[in-house]
Amino acid sequence: MKRSYTVFWKRNLAFAKLAIVSNLEYRLNYFVDAVVQPTLTTGIEILLWFAVFRGAQTTEIAGFTREYYLSYALWGAFFARICTSWMYESRMIQEIDSGSINSLLTRPMSYYEYYFSQLMGYKFITTIVSMIIPLMAIGIFELPTKFARLPMAFALEFYYLILVHSISFVIASCAFYLNKVYSFTAAKNLALWLLTGELFPLDLMPEPFKSFVIALPFSAGVYVPVGYLTGRLEIASIYQSFISVTIGIVVVNLLGAWMWKKGLNVYTGTGA
Template sequence: MAFLSLLRRNFAFAKLAIVSNLEYRLNYFVDAILQPTLTTCIEMLLWYAVFKSAATTEIAGFSKEYYLAYALWGAFFARICTSWMYEYRMIQEIDSGSINSLLTRPMTFYEYYFSQLMGYKVITTACSMMVPLLAVLIFDLPTKFSRLPLAFALEFYYLILVHSISFVIASCAFYLNKVYAFTGAKNLALWLFTGELFPLDLMPEPMKTIVITLPFSAGVYVPVGYLTGRLGVGSVMNSFVSISIALILVNALGLWMWRKGVHIYAGTGA
């Protein structure tokens, strides 16, 4: 009964996120369709320019079509694994004191925002999916569609880690002011370490091996590389293991910071 109650509660949170985002339809259209389309076009044009200026047919053993496919799917997966919007809300709850009302409810702060994040990502991903699918068909880019389920499974598993990191950053608001700066720094770091900026195998050794081994490569590089045929299933399995280890460490840190923070918290807001 307790488990069913947990499922119903979290489903309600996810539904809340979907309804609230669909309420502002123009904003949702920009976020789910227009922005991904513009981002994809810019990324693909950049790689077109790189190959044209280099006057070569291959870079690091891969053709222009592979890099265009990487840019296309990379922009798509990068949008899935971001959580700065909900991270800002979590920080604001603590900063403003409105967290007081959440602390008295039969739920945890973590699950309240995690379920909303997942609900928002599922509905947005379903709409945004049209952009890379159409581009792949129009430009005939290398994509192994049979690999999509495992790539999505890895991506949404990584999203749990992203939310856990956001929870740790939000917990810093118990102790520090101007925590929003941490969000900006984290986003810039992940822009590089996930492989969104460029494929990680273009890095020099030993940095390449280190960065690919980190769980952050599961955000873009590994699922996109697997989907486009750049990587095998072994890389995906290694990412699942890496994320699992990171989840244990990050959630242990987050739980410790949260419990200590709540004890010293003296919010006087809403």
């Protein structure tokens, strides 16, 4: 039993290292993905909230000042980059479409863990590099941030990544049955743009939509960790998010396991 656990962790650590090495191999692409894109996104978010407050001609919105919204925008753009998985989701879909999944199915591993470990490895190294941007901006503009809360916010964010990958696994499994599955990825990304709180803080929604959307596990992607980090929320919201994400992981993985098993039964691979 102990040997099997050791083999499991060594195997998945190797997958994570593979993701890090393969992405760092193309340094310009990695620099654009980890630094340029987050910088541009952050700049747009800051300009947006400056414009909102200037147009509203007020010092507070929903009880929070402009500085709180700028801090939310900075950390929101940062956490939103962490909780996306479209790149590996597209790879999974492509492999099923092309038939190149055949070579992976014969290996002593699961398809789910193969890409999950790569996703975690890539997100780990990207998070370290991208974090420079919000830290510099927070220091320059002196925006409110409770740095002692960072560990709990990161714990929730990376736990939420399990749900994100599970959803990607379900979407990729649809390629066994349907063509043009990439459109599901686009639709999912647009929905999460709103449901995570990346577009705007979810507590600005009117009731009863606000309570419903915040209760969903997707709010753990941006709104809850960023709200907790900026002082908008307290620890009870973090605990509630852990519970909702856990429920989401169980439900989505049960669906994914069922779709994967049925998909393999009808799958005919003709690729590599």
